Amino acid sequence: MAARSNDAAVRIEGLGMVYPGGVRALAGIDLEVREGEFLAVLGLSGSGKSTLLRCINRLIKPTEGRVFIFGREATALRGAELRALRRQVAMIFQQFNLVKRHTVLANVLSGALGRSALLPSLALTFPAEEQQRALGCLDRVGLGDRAASRADALSGGQQQRVAIARALMQEPQLILADEPVASLDPALRHSVMRHIEVLNRDEGLTVLCSLHDIDLVARYATRLVALRDGRLVWDGTPAEFDRTTFKEIYGEEAEPASNTGL
Amino acid sequence: MAAPTSSAGRGWMQRARILAVDWALIVIAWMMAEFLLLAFTGRRGPTGMLLTAEQILDLVHYWVAAAGGLVLAVGWSLLERVIGASPGRSLTGSVPADEKELPWTQTLRGWFAAVFIELTFFTGWLITELELVTFLTKFGKAADIVRGLAHPSASVLHEGMILLVQTIFLAFMATAFAIPIAFVLSFPSARNLTRGSAPARIGYLVSRTVMNFVRAVEPLVWALIFISWVGIGPFAGVLALWVHSVAALTKLYSEQIESIDPGPMDAITATGASTLQVLRYGVVPQVIPPFLSFTIYRWDINVRMSTIIGFVGGGGIGYILKPRVDLGEWGEVGTLVLLIAATVWVMDILSAKIRERIV
Ligand SMILES: Nc1ncnc2c1ncn2[C@@H]1O[C@H](COP(=O)(O)OP(=O)(O)OP(=O)(O)O)[C@@H](O)[C@H]1O
Numbered sequence: 212m213a214a215r216s217n218d219a220a221v222r223i224e225g226l227g228m229v230y231p232g233g234v235r236a237l238a239g240i241d242l243e244v245r246e247g248e249f250l251a252v253l254g255l256s257g258s259g260k261s262t263l264l265r266c267i268n269r270l271i272k273p274t275e276g277r278v279f280i281f282g283r284e285a286t287a288l289r290g291a292e293l294r295a296l297r298r299q300v301a302m303i304f305q306q307f308n309l310v311k312r313h314t315v316l317a318n319v320l321s322g323a324l325g326r327s328a329l330l331p332s333l334a335l336t337f338p339a340e341e342q343q344r345a346l347g348c349l350d351r352v353g354l355g356d357r358a359a360s361r362a363d364a365l366s367g368g369q370q371q372r373v374a375i376a377r378a379l380m381q382e383p384q385l386i387l388a389d390e391p392v393a394s395l396d397p398a399l400r401h402s403v404m405r406h407i408e409v410l411n412r413d414e415g416l417t418v419l420c421s422l423h424d425i426d427l428v429a430r431y432a433t434r435l436v437a438l439r440d441g442r443l444v445w446d447g448t449p450a451e452f453d454r455t456t457f458k459e460i461y462g463e464e465a466e467p468a469s470n471t472g473l
Numbered sequence: 474m475a476a477p478t479s480s481a482g483r484g485w486m487q488r489a490r491i492l493a494v495d496w497a498l499i500v501i502a503w504m505m506a507e508f509l510l511l512a513f514t515g516r517r518g519p520t521g522m523l524l525t526a527e528q529i530l531d532l533v534h535y536w537v538a539a540a541g542g543l544v545l546a547v548g549w550s551l552l553e554r555v556i557g558a559s560p561g562r563s564l565t566g567s568v569p570a571d572e573k574e575l576p577w578t579q580t581l582r583g584w585f586a587a588v589f590i591e592l593t594f595f596t597g598w599l600i601t602e603l604e605l606v607t608f609l610t611k612f613g614k615a616a617d618i619v620r621g622l623a624h625p626s627a628s629v630l631h632e633g634m635i636l637l638v639q640t641i642f643l644a645f646m647a648t649a650f651a652i653p654i655a656f657v658l659s660f661p662s663a664r665n666l667t668r669g670s671a672p673a674r675i676g677y678l679v680s681r682t683v684m685n686f687v688r689a690v691e692p693l694v695w696a697l698i699f700i701s702w703v704g705i706g707p708f709a710g711v712l713a714l715w716v717h718s719v720a721a722l723t724k725l726y727s728e729q730i731e732s733i734d735p736g737p738m739d740a741i742t743a744t745g746a747s748t749l750q751v752l753r754y755g756v757v758p759q760v761i762p763p764f765l766s767f768t769i770y771r772w773d774i775n776v777r778m779s780t781i782i783g784f785v786g787g788g789g790i791g792y793i794l795k796p797r798v799d800l801g802e803w804g805e806v807g808t809l810v811l812l813i814a815a816t817v818w819v820m821d822i823l824s825a826k827i828r829e830r831i832v
């Protein structure tokens with residue numbers, strides 16, 4: 212672990228993905244994300260954002276190239292080693308992906324599965340200190356009073372905060388967020404993004420987050436990359452991002468929404 | 474950017490599939506046509522009698538049909554440019570877009586389908602020996618039975634009630650024992666959980682094949698097998714319904730697993746959880762309510778089946794029904810049939826009510 216400080220949080224070399232049907236979703240991606248960065252991933256629908264994030268924690272197995280996480284080659288791992296690596300990488304999804312019929316607390320506790328004993332966890336029981344920790348995580352996203360509710364009884368914004376608490380529970384070093392606010396009411400987006408920002412700024416967690424809204428990128432990201440047709444077409448800071456680069460990414464026909472201030 | 478990598482290989486497979494379907498369809502049509510030709514030309518046997526359908530089936534030249542069908546199928550695939558897409562293309566969903574628009578009367582495959590349906594209907598009529606006149610004129614004999622059913626006799630009521638209790642418990646035990654086994658088997662039988670590795674895919678194939686076979690064998694046949702194993706009585710009936718229920722529930726359960734939302738599975742996998750934990754958290758909570766509903770439905774079916782499983786000696790109310798049918802004691806048969814009908818009716822309502830609550 213001593214070598215870690217020299218290593219990038221994520222290093223991607225020549226990454227490519229062809230889905231079984233023959234659709235090429237990624238081609239020749241090279242990318243290095245330093246520890247502590249908040250990297251926004253931009254791109255049109257179908258440009259490969261989800262595929263990229265899912266290749267990093269190996270929810271899908273890329274067909275070409277290599278991914279290193281804190282110096283360990285994720286693309287070479289299998290079985291228990293792969294699961295150990297996944298524990299360091301939490302993921303937040305557009306559709307929250309909570310276990311709807313479980314309680315909020317049980318959902319947060321599921322973040323600890325990677326380090327839990329198998330049999331008790333299959334019986335949905337966790338040690339007292341994990342339960343305390345889960346309650347703490349819930350408090351941090353402002354939902355301490357909803358621990359006993361069923362997950363699907365919560366609003367969308369609240370469910371995504373539960374998902375963030377689940378990610379926190381995992382005690383990760385890296386967070387992958389795939390359009391975490393895209394299915395939320397615009398008014399609620401900041402309430403969720405701020406929690407991710409806190410993890411990045413105060414805990415020093417590296418964040419890779421795909422986003423649609425340029426406003427959000429400007430407000431939260433420290434760095435910005437863009438995908439087009441599975442290729443990396445832009446890499447820079449939000450401040451460098453302007454109308455011309457917007458058209459580069461989204462094509463000549465696209466116009467930034469009026470409220471983006473570009 | 475879509476760049477199919479192995480289009481040549483898959484194109485070849487596709488052609489072979491289309492050809493196989495065409496071949497099968499043309500051969501079947503050919504055989505039916507020959508059958509009808511033989512039947513309608515009034516062929517007579519050595520005794521001078523008209524041939525029966527079974528005798529005609531014996532005369533059909535199956536190998537000629539197979540060979541001729543192959544020639545026609547290959548011919549069609551070669552001439553596709555001229556005479557239009559083949560029926561195999563329709564069934565494999567690969568008809569060119571411009572041909573899809575045409576009304577069926579303007580395509581050869583449309584006419585093929587029409588003729589095929591006609592042939593099937595006429596052949597079926599002859600083979601199953603439908604006789605409309607007999608059906609409409611010979612009602613007299615059956616009237617006895619109907620009269621008996623309408624005047625149930627009280628003499629078997631007591632025995633019937635007791636065996637009815639046995640019938641319901643027989644169905645219950647068969648269902649209860651089937652649940653845990655079907656539950657475990659449904660995971661390796663679900664396509665979406667078994668794509669990952671070669672052993673998983675093999676497990677899927679084995680489990681699916683075995684279960685399809687078990688399900689294809691009727692519970693009455695299973696009852697015969699178990700009667701020679703454990704002897705006549707309700708236990709053989711329980712085993713027969715149990716085996717069939719395991720296969721049926723495995724299919725229903727695994728189809729339910731195949732239709733879950735994969736999102737929670739992804740989320741649990743991403744925490745670093747192991748396979749069993751992913752199943753427990755990402756799959757099981759989503760399938761429990763439908764599983765309960767299917768299980769109650771299955772119990773309902775098993776009650777129905779257990780009423781007739783006694784016909785072959787598998788216990789339950791059917792056991793005393795069979796001899797009374799053979800002896801023509803229609804009054805007693807009437808009592809038993811009414812008991813069965815009442816039970817099935819009550820189970821129907823109960824299971825519908827319970828399932829309504831769950832879903
Ligand atoms: N499971 C899959 N099987 C086959 N093709 C897929 C699969 N998932 C995605 N694709 C294809 O890969 C390409 C990239 O998809 P991806 O989901 O990564 O894009 P995205 O940028 O996340 O889009 P969105 O903004 O809609 O979420 C698309 O062409 C898509 O159709």
Ligand SMILES: [Mg+2]
Binds near residue numbers: 260261262389
């Ligand atoms: Mg996506």
